[in-house]
Amino acid sequence: MPYEYTPSFNKGTKNGPQAILNASTRLEKLDDELWKEISSIGINTTGFINCEAVSGKSKEPFKEVEEIVRNTAIGGCVPVLIGGERSITYGSIKAVYDLFPDISVLYLDAKTGLKNSVNNNKYNHQCTLKRIQETMPDLKITQIGIRSVSKEEADWLESNDHNIEIYFAKDKNKWMLSEMLSNLTKNVYITFNFNVFDSGIMPSCIAPEPGGLSWEDILGIIRNVCAFKEIVGMDFVEYCPIAGLTAPDFTAAKLIYKTLGYTFARQLGVFEEEKPAFATSEQI
Numbered sequence: 001m002p003y004e005y006t007p008s009f010n011k012g013t014k015n016g017p018q019a020i021l022n023a024s025t026r027l028e029k030l031d032d033e034l035w036k037e038i039s040s041i042g043i044n045t046t047g048f049i050n051c052e053a054v055s056g057k058s059k060e061p062f063k064e065v066e067e068i069v070r071n072t073a074i075g076g077c078v079p080v081l082i083g084g085e086r087s088i089t090y091g092s093i094k095a096v097y098d099l100f101p102d103i104s105v106l107y108l109d110a111k112t113g114l115k116n117s118v119n120n121n122k123y124n125h126q127c128t129l130k131r132i133q134e135t136m137p138d139l140k141i142t143q144i145g146i147r148s149v150s151k152e153e154a155d156w157l158e159s160n161d162h163n164i165e166i167y168f169a170k171d172k173n174k175w176m177l178s179e180m181l182s183n184l185t186k187n188v189y190i191t192f193n194f195n196v197f198d199s200g201i202m203p204s205c206i207a208p209e210p211g212g213l214s215w216e217d218i219l220g221i222i223r224n225v226c227a228f229k230e231i232v233g234m235d236f237v238e239y240c241p242i243a244g245l246t247a248p249d250f251t252a253a254k255l256i257y258k259t260l261g262y263t264f265a266r267q268l269g270v271f272e273e274e275k276p277a278f279a280t281s282e283q284i
Contacts, residue, residue: 003084006118010208034261036261043260061090061123062090065081073096081235081237082256086109087128090131090132099232102186104185106189115150141164145169147168185229192235192236196218197251202251204249
């Protein structure tokens with residue numbers, strides 16, 4: 001979904017989905033960790049989803065993405081949305097929430113997304129989690145990799161009851177896997193902003209931030225969440241390709257491919273026992 005309407009720093013997320021799809025054609029089908037061809041599960045890529053620009057006056061924000069994600073899930077598939085700016089996450093999560101009201105959200109991002117309004121638009125990409133929290137207040141959300149918070153957001157977090165658990169990137173050496181997993185329900189929606197990576201690894205995003213997570217950090221988290229939970233939907237957003245720099249394109253494509261592998265590991269025959277074979281130690 002190449003939706004781009006509210007970014008004000010880096011622009012180009014509308015080109016993200018095509019860059020990722022182009023890079024995906026260069027991936028080896030066999031995953032060297034799972035030792036399976038992940039593509040054998042059956043991956044169907046739709047055409048691009050067009051969406052009307054969403055503003056504070058919109059009565060049905062992101063109805064287009066909500067409809068197609070809902071229909072995909074009803075059809076028995078796991079919807080995977082490739083963006084596009086962060087704000088489209090609202091429509092995708094709402095669709096899955098309506099079908100699985102017991103879901104929780106694994107929210108990987110450098111920013112909290114809890115601003116109330118930016119440039120007079122409450123559906124600005126910096127306000128996405130605030131709208132999700134307002135619309136679905138009982139939804140449990142685990143944020144991982146946060147390292148940029150405004151005073152407005154900090155004040156709101158401190159003065160309001162909410163179901164948001166935050167793991168700041170600066171504390172990653174103290175993160176405990178069992179605690180993260182206990183904050184998530186059985187059914188989990190994964191939403192991934194590419195700026196959760198350290199900017200040295202992933203410069204191709206709307207707002208790259210230093211001090212982020214490594215490739216190994218990210219895989220460790222996603223691998224274990226997929227091993228112990230049921231993934232009912234996911235999105236990957238705010239990829240902003242840089243002309244002439246193709247390595248991040250490939251990184252983005254491989255991350256999505258590996259996440260699909262972790263999600264369908266049992267169907268692929270990776271596990272020999274009930275206990276996940278690639279679960280890590282207590283500390284990530």
